[in-house]
Amino acid sequence: MERMIPVSDDVLRSSPFKTTTCAKLFGVESQGFLYVLRCISCQFLNHFGRDFSVDTAEFDRFADEYDQVHEENIAVTGEKPEFFHEYKIKELVRMAQDRSLRPDSILDFGSGIGNSTPYLHRYFPTATLAGAEVSQRSLDVAESRFPDMSTSLLIDGQRIPAKDNTFDITFSACVFHHIPHEEHLHWLRELHRVTRRGGMLAIFEHNPLNPLTVRAVNTCPFDQNARLVRAKGLVARYQESGWKDTKVNYHLFFPHVLSALRGLEPYLSGIPFGGQYSVTAINAN
Numbered sequence: 001m002e003r004m005i006p007v008s009d010d011v012l013r014s015s016p017f018k019t020t021t022c023a024k025l026f027g028v029e030s031q032g033f034l035y036v037l038r039c040i041s042c043q044f045l046n047h048f049g050r051d052f053s054v055d056t057a058e059f060d061r062f063a064d065e066y067d068q069v070h071e072e073n074i075a076v077t078g079e080k081p082e083f084f085h086e087y088k089i090k091e092l093v094r095m096a097q098d099r100s101l102r103p104d105s106i107l108d109f110g111s112g113i114g115n116s117t118p119y120l121h122r123y124f125p126t127a128t129l130a131g132a133e134v135s136q137r138s139l140d141v142a143e144s145r146f147p148d149m150s151t152s153l154l155i156d157g158q159r160i161p162a163k164d165n166t167f168d169i170t171f172s173a174c175v176f177h178h179i180p181h182e183e184h185l186h187w188l189r190e191l192h193r194v195t196r197r198g199g200m201l202a203i204f205e206h207n208p209l210n211p212l213t214v215r216a217v218n219t220c221p222f223d224q225n226a227r228l229v230r231a232k233g234l235v236a237r238y239q240e241s242g243w244k245d246t247k248v249n250y251h252l253f254f255p256h257v258l259s260a261l262r263g264l265e266p267y268l269s270g271i272p273f274g275g276q277y278s279v280t281a282i283n284a285n
Helices: 009-013 023-028 032-048 056-073 081-098 117-123 137-146 181-194 211-216 230-242 258-267
Strands: 105-107 129-133 149-156 167-173 195-206 244-251 276-284
Touching: 032 230, 081 117, 081 167, 081 195, 081 276, 105 117, 105 181, 117 129, 129 137, 137 149, 167 181, 181 195, 181 230, 195 211, 195 230, 230 244, 230 276
Parallel strands: 105 129, 105 167, 129 149, 167 195
Antiparallel strands: 195 276, 244 276
């Protein structure tokens, strides 16, 4: 594992470069556009040189303050967290329709404090919902927020506590960057196990090719141990774990100030610079 290059928020706020890590790294002092490019480079180096691990206690610790921390972290977008929670479920509806799926059951893998639950309930009103999570505290918070809306499944060990072929759709929202990459195959196979034949897996992830996304992850307290996942690598793991007919789409190209342009996003979905991306596939076995 490479050592982290220490880039603090001061680097991004200071102008011009003086004796910051960036200045030492590039050997120059600069302003303007080159300054921004070099700081973006530092953010990428910072992220991909970090030490990554998953700690259940860490998720328990953030369960009660998740929404507040998240809202502060994404303030630059001009949107509230609810916008991002709902947009994923709207996209999930479109994905299900594209594959002619009418799900009776949906699993939210890594459901956290239930932020997707009310939107899953709204947009899939006839489906039975379940949320699988490693943090008992997060499940408790979710149940208190949305009582009797979803069945809580505590993951204890390396197995989702559900029978084979249980769910029509398995869904995961920005979870896999918290899972060590060497464990991705295992959990993709577990999701394959609990998904019915003909069912769909949809994973949303942050796009490591988008510099603003990388910066948001680098400065988010509960993403301290996160490691972003490239779409190409995730697709390869999907295929290796038995999923078929993988499709990739990129999302979130425009912040709130440019929201009038969001109608163009379906036409941009193949361009790998959106803030997030999704990968879907079918269990054909």
